[in-house]
Amino acid sequence: MRGNLAVIAAAFAALIVGILIGHVAASGEADVSAERLAEARADRDHSREVARALRRELSRAEGRAKEAAAASTPPEPKPTAKPRPKPKPQPVRVGDGTYLVGEDIPAGTYVSPGGRLDGAPCVAFASTEPGDLGTWLRGNTSEGQNIVKVSAGEYFSVQYCRPFVRQR
Secondary structure: OHHHHHHHHHHHHHHHHHHHHHHHHHOOOOOOOHHHHHHHHHHHHHHHHHHHHHHHHHHHHHHHHHHHHHHHOOOOOOOOOOOOOOOOOOOOEEOOEEEEEOOOEOOEEEEEOOEOOOOOOEEEEEEOOOOOHHHEEEEEEEOOOEEEEEOOOOEEEEEOEOOEEEEO
C-alpha cells in the first residue's frame, strides 16, 4: 500500500506540471515564463510534501494496527495437569478412652459392634464432664451393638468396646 501511495503522489505532481506546460503551449507562448515555472515547481514541491505526509500517516496507521493486533491476540493457554482424584475420607474410629467432641472427634452418631471378645459389656456414654457418670446425658451398656449420638462440647467416654465408627 505504501508503494501505491508514492506512485499516486508522483503521478499527481506530474499531472500538475503537465497541465501547466500544456496551458502555456496552448496559449501560444513559446517561452515559459519564470513565474509560471516557479508556480509549477512550487506545486510539485507541495505535492511531494503531501505525499511525504501521507506516507508518515500510513506508517503510523500500520504501527497502530500492529499494536492493536498484538493486544487482541489471546495468550497461549498454559498446559494444565489432570486434577487428582480426591482421596476418600477415612472413617473416624474411636477406641477406649474419653474424647471431647468437636476437638478430639467430630460430632455425630457412632456405632460399635459391641463389647470386646473377653465377654465384658461395652460401656459408652456422652456426658458434660469427662468420664463422669454423674453427668451422663445418654449412652448404652451392652454386649451387642452399641449406638451413641454425641454433640460438640460433650465428652464421649468408651470402655471395654470394640472400636466405634462414626456414621455419615
